Amino acid sequence: MRLPVISILATLMLTVPCAAGAPASEIQRLIDEATPGSVIEPSPGIYEGSLRITKSITLDGQGKVTIDAGGEGSVIEIAAEHVTLRGLIITGSDKSVSGESAGIKANTGPVTIENNRITDVYFGIDLKQSPGSIIRNNTIIGKELELGRRGDGIRLWWSHACIIEHNTILNSRDMVFWYSEDLMIQNNAVRESRYGLHFMYSHNTTVRENHLTGNSVGIYLMYSNSIHLLENQIDNNRGTSGYGIGLKDCDDIKVVSNLLAANRVGIYIDNSPSSADSTGLIHANKIAFNEVGLLATPNTHDNTIYDNGFIENEEQVSVHGGGQLFLNQFAGPDRGNFWSDYNGFDRDHDGLGEFAYEPRSLFRTMLAREPNLRLFVHSPAQQAIELTARAFPELDPDPMLSDPKPLVLPPRFELDTIEAGPGGFRMGILSIGLILSSLFVMIRLTVEREISAHPGAPRHD
């Protein structure tokens, strides 16, 4: 619903655009004078200062209204239910750690925050006890601070049943959910941050089709139960933790149809499930080109892992600190996983290898004993050790897992494939350049020319 009066009033009052920026108190006055439920559309321009919204209104900037707090406190604080912020450009919060300032801060809800651009802020959107809120289609870019000093892009605190979708976050710490249940988190993109999505004690949530790339960790679930991770694309998360997905003490997690590529570790399982009667499911994920495909602590148990493609990970599965994973099932009812390093065969053409996939590697076993030896990966000496182990079976270590029904072909994935970079053309140029220049040198140096030999030159023909 729209109150034209307010709009007209606003237009009348604020028709004088100021190059240097009008004070935000002009909008604040509109808010204070508005009746609950009204829509406020300030005239386009830059407003300096911060806002405090104390009644249920809609503030719509239509993408042309900038509010700049100038580095002091939070930019917009919401202290009322049913507030909608739409189409605003919000910038310049305080950056002190103790202040926890934010672009948008709410202490009650529900609120709707959509189509905003929030830049140069400590926290992006910070909701406390705002159940039923919607955060949609915002772009949040944090301050250029070192990773640990940044604020969170989006933080939910005791806010159940929220929808968070189509947001883009850059340069922040985490998109983090504290004590918030029944959320819907989909189609968000988080880049260059610490943890893409971070769950603390937040249960019963679906996380679907998010794109998490270039963070320290893609998705980190901690002490959070019954979470479904579906069809997310998680790549190039290589920070100090460097997990695509990390599961710490979580029960009943389902990780299904995700793409995990080029992370330091694809999936890290730390004591999940932790309760005796719960299980974990890792199904139909593509886990490719990571340093370690699946890393698990030795106490990990009761996970069912099948129909995944473990493709060309430097190390397919590793046990943190050494040990075995026989308390987990690396196969479903009728099929296991695809392992790109499986060298068995399929005699009866049922799509399953005729003998189990049981990775054993003397070098990996030595690595588990002495991590410093990792220095020697990618070297001929590593190959020499593996060859020795194969030649002398008594040196061969025990396998760390067994997949009784390995797939001989990688499962199909419904995910969009990632486009190849534009490197092909430059690579082609490089290829031609290298070959041509070596040919040029060859011809130049071999074709006999008139050598104006000085007296000391030897002749040789």
Place this chain on the structure above:
Amino acid sequence: MSTINLNGTAHHPRNQSTATVAYLSFARSIMLIARREFRDALSSKWFLLYTIAFTTLAIGVSFMSLAGSGEHGFAGFGKTAAGLLNLIMLVVPLMALTAGAGTIAGERERGTLLYLLAQPLSRTELLLGKYVGLAIALICSLCIGFGLSAGLLAWRAGGVGAGSFLMLVVFTSVLALSMLALGVLISVQSRRAGVATGIALFVWLGLVFLSDLGLMAGTLLFKLRVQEVFALAIINPLQAFKMNVIINLNASLDVLGPVGMYASQEYGATLPWLLTGVIVLWCVLPLSIATLIFRKRGGI
């Protein structure tokens, strides 16, 4: 030479021009020998063999690693990179060491070295000329192999970027130069080409396998600390080369575990220079020693 040039600039123009002529004559002699050596190399079997072998292996490794990655644009540190790295560390030192080992010892065995030394050339010029000629031949051979495998990667859109790949070519060339210098050092000390090749093979075995295996055993037995493992490892030019390539592809050595992380944190941006310094030292030292020995020993 250049110092004479600088000193003479102000007061003795005549002196300066003599110095310049001497320098030019030095460079020209080296280039003449280099040209002869290069031409000999091109017409010899080893060059053809090495070029074909390296090219086939490089293309094979690229192709096999791409077969696994399929349509996806990225490959992490990647089987392509890891495969190429392994291949380079095995083959390039072998090529360079044996090529270097054959050069002086071969001429000595055939008796042609005395003929060369009878020319109005200093022994330093002869040795450096041979080194330069072989170096150009080796780098050409590598460039053909890399060029063709880059062509394959471009066609199949592999995970390695063109810039990283170019750096790989550069690092490999520098590695080849240092191994060639080592080969030449072996060569000036040997009377027969067969003996020189044998020693070169033993040195290759030592650098590629034995030193790493020894260091692994040491790490396990003595529980060496990260800084000790790192310091001992980078003495080996192959390890220094490997770390340089990984830094170039990956920006960090986290792939190499605790030792790599220590190196990245401790040395930061200077690490590539440190590693390159080690390899360059492995080039300059053997070549200088070889020159000294050759000047003393000459044709015999």
